[in-house]
Amino acid sequence: MREFKGRVVAPGTVTAPALVSHGGLNTLASFQKALQFGDKKATCGDQNNPDLYNKQMLGKALCLPQTIGSTTGGLVLYCACAMERQPACMLFSKPIDSLAAAGSILASVWLDGVNMPVVDSLGDEFLAYAKDGMTITVKDDGIVCVD
Amino acid sequence: MYLTPEQQAILDGSKGETMAKVMKTLVMYGDTFGADKMVPVTSEYNHLVTSFGLKMMKPVFDLMQQLIDAGVVSSQQFSVDPRPVDKNVPANFLQNFIFNKIMYSKQESYEKQLNELGLMNEDAFTCACYLDQVGNKPGKGDVLSWAESSAVVYANSVLGARCNRNSGIMDIMGSIAGFVPHFGLLTDEGRKATWVIKVDCKRKPEAQLLGSAIGMKVMEDVPYITGMEKWLGTELNDENCAYLKDFGAATASNGAVGLYHIENLTPEAKELGASLVTEGAQVYVIDDAELERVQREYPVIWKNPNAKPKLCFVGCPHMSLQQLKDWTDRVEEGLKASGNQKVLIPTVFTTAPAVKKEFEKTPYAARLAATGVVLSYICPLMYMNNPLCGSMSVITSSNKLRTYTTARYYTEAQILDKITKGV
Numbered sequence: 001m002r003e004f005k006g007r008v009v010a011p012g013t014v015t016a017p018a019l020v021s022h023g024g025l026n027t028l029a030s031f032q033k034a035l036q037f038g039d040k041k042a043t044c045g046d047q048n049n050p051d052l053y054n055k056q057m058l059g060k061a062l063c064l065p066q067t068i069g070s071t072t073g074g075l076v077l078y079c080a081c082a083m084e085r086q087p088a089c090m091l092f093s094k095p096i097d098s099l100a101a102a103g104s105i106l107a108s109v110w111l112d113g114v115n116m117p118v119v120d121s122l123g124d125e126f127l128a129y130a131k132d133g134m135t136i137t138v139k140d141d142g143i144v145c146v147d
Numbered sequence: 148m149y150l151t152p153e154q155q156a157i158l159d160g161s162k163g164e165t166m167a168k169v170m171k172t173l174v175m176y177g178d179t180f181g182a183d184k185m186v187p188v189t190s191e192y193n194h195l196v197t198s199f200g201l202k203m204m205k206p207v208f209d210l211m212q213q214l215i216d217a218g219v220v221s222s223q224q225f226s227v228d229p230r231p232v233d234k235n236v237p238a239n240f241l242q243n244f245i246f247n248k249i250m251y252s253k254q255e256s257y258e259k260q261l262n263e264l265g266l267m268n269e270d271a272f273t274c275a276c277y278l279d280q281v282g283n284k285p286g287k288g289d290v291l292s293w294a295e296s297s298a299v300v301y302a303n304s305v306l307g308a309r310c311n312r313n314s315g316i317m318d319i320m321g322s323i324a325g326f327v328p329h330f331g332l333l334t335d336e337g338r339k340a341t342w343v344i345k346v347d348c349k350r351k352p353e354a355q356l357l358g359s360a361i362g363m364k365v366m367e368d369v370p371y372i373t374g375m376e377k378w379l380g381t382e383l384n385d386e387n388c389a390y391l392k393d394f395g396a397a398t399a400s401n402g403a404v405g406l407y408h409i410e411n412l413t414p415e416a417k418e419l420g421a422s423l424v425t426e427g428a429q430v431y432v433i434d435d436a437e438l439e440r441v442q443r444e445y446p447v448i449w450k451n452p453n454a455k456p457k458l459c460f461v462g463c464p465h466m467s468l469q470q471l472k473d474w475t476d477r478v479e480e481g482l483k484a485s486g487n488q489k490v491l492i493p494t495v496f497t498t499a500p501a502v503k504k505e506f507e508k509t510p511y512a513a514r515l516a517a518t519g520v521v522l523s524y525i526c527p528l529m530y531m532n533n534p535l536c537g538s539m540s541v542i543t544s545s546n547k548l549r550t551y552t553t554a555r556y557y558t559e560a561q562i563l564d565k566i567t568k569g570v
Contacts, residue, residue, distance in 0.1 A: 009179060024366060024402075024403065026550070026551075028551060029550065029551050032532055032551075033532075035203040036201065036202075036203045036250065036532065036533075047446055047448045047553070048446065048550060065366075066366070066367065066403070067403075068366060068367070068402055068403040069296070069399075069400055069403065069550065069551070070196070070296055070400065070551065071196050071294040071295055071296045071299065071312055071313060071314050071315060071318075072196050072197065072294075072314070072315045073314055073315075074313075074314025074315060074316060074317055075196075075197060075204070075207055075314060075315035075316045078206060078207070078316065079203060079204055079205075079206045079207060082205075082206030083203070083206065096179065097312075097367055097403060098176075098180070098311055098312045098313060098314065098317075098331065099312065099314045099403075101176060101179045101180070102176060102313065102314030102316070102317040103314060105172055105175045105176055105179070106172060106210075106314075106316055106317070108175070109168050109171050109172045109175065110168065110172070110210055110213075111206075
């Protein structure tokens with residue numbers, strides 16, 4: 001087991017299996033099909049992301065460098081949270097980008113009872129170490145345990 | 148972040164609970180990125196990314212209604228991204244049913260909300276709001292609260308305005324408050340380049356391919372691009388602005404670029420030159436072989452990679468008036484050379500409603516219609532966001548459309564050959 005320390009963007013604790021994207025997560029491309037057509041598992045629909053394509057995102061500890069693409073990204077993430085199709089947590093190796101931050105903040109301010117801890121700046125080593133299916137525990141203080 | 152007493156009072160609820168939540172959203176947004184203060188939004192108009200009444204976006208419509216019900220609306224009017232459907236665009240019975248009865252069943256009610264929130268006018272639906280005919284063109288140094296990645300990167304890079312890559316919803320929050328957190332691309336430091344891109348091509352690079360290569364390499368960073376002067380010169384004329392519109396959209400969608408500088412061309416590069424480049428900036432050299440590699444490596448996810456294209460989209464982002472005229476000439480020439488009367492693949496050109504109206508006043512409109520090309524105000528991306536298009540062999544010259552859908556990318560010359568010659 002290894003521990004990594006990051007910055008808490010949205011607080012909370014959770015334990016979930018890892019799902020790792022080594023490239024940027026294109027939020028619109030990843031979530032749009034799932035949200036539009038009732039896919040409760042939130043299967044990733046981004047053809048350009050071989051790490052995530054066709055994999056379930058719901059309930060996973062999503063490990064990624066950052067999000068990319070359309071500026072609908074934040075509202076898509078907000079909708080995913082409102083519809084309970086969000087990952088268990090989002091763990092960024094880099095400082096969070098403005099779209100993912102917006103989605104996380106909007107969900108925190110405007111929705112009741114959403115628990116999706118977000119930690120950023122975990123470092124490149126975190127993303128190199130984490131593998132699909134590993135058990136990830138997010139603690140309150142930005143500590144992320146990968147087992 | 149420092150808040151003025153008035154801003155702090157709003158956060159504490161002096162203007163009601165909903166306005167306090169707007170303020171809290173902006174403060175949390177700023178705090179996340181180390182903003183030192185709020186700065187006033189100075190543009191005349193705002194631009195929103197959320198134009199589509201997608202049924203799945205009910206949480207967004209609920210939030211918008213909260214704002215309207217509380218009287219928490221902006222003093223700025225705004226343009227918004229394109230409408231998602233147009234009856235003139237080819238679609239079969241099933242597609243029309245899915246578009247109108249399932250996917251975009253909330254379009255009418257959402258447009259009512261947009262009007263209540265301050266939509267500029269009924270033609271203000273386009274991703275290219277900065278085109279002259281649309282009238283939402285900020286000036287150099289203007290602070291914006293825009294979203295729409297292609298518009299933000301254009302406003303920052305070509306117009307010299309200042310705007311972060313705000314998300315949908317966050318765009319309207321800043322406009323309502325009248326100020327936005329000061330960080331990132333709003334600061335001088337945040338506008339410096341951490342990449343130098345050396346373009347070393349033998350022929351003028353395809354805008355959307357070059358943008359794709361740069362976007363995928365630098366991701367969210369700011370690139371300073373050299374080697375383009377021999378093709379683009381040093382003036383931002385109509386042709387160059389159209390090129391940069393398409394180039395920027397590709398950098399923003401294939402990566403997350405919010406600002407680029409082009410040596411001796413874009414306003415800040417002309418003003419500040421290489422001083423915009425930070426010490427230790429990374430270097431990426433792009434030649435013809437690199438662009439060929441980038442295009443070759445795009446995944447083809449059609450069920451049958453050799454399928455005959457069933458539909459072609461040109462105009463994501465929306466085409467300028469001059470682009471429409473140029474493409475009309477090129478399609479006519481291509482058809483004449485091949486001996487065909489009409490395009491061989493159903494083809495849709497997309498543009499802003501206001502540009503479409505101007506184009507329709509010119510003789511080019513009848514000439515384009517005679518080629519069989521359909522002219523629409525639609526958003527191709529929204530058109531393709533349905534399961535039926537997943538198996539549909541759509542081709543496009545847009546790298547943004549390729550990124551978000553199953554559409555297959557070809558250069559403009561390749562597209563022209565396919566629609567006029569069938570090769």
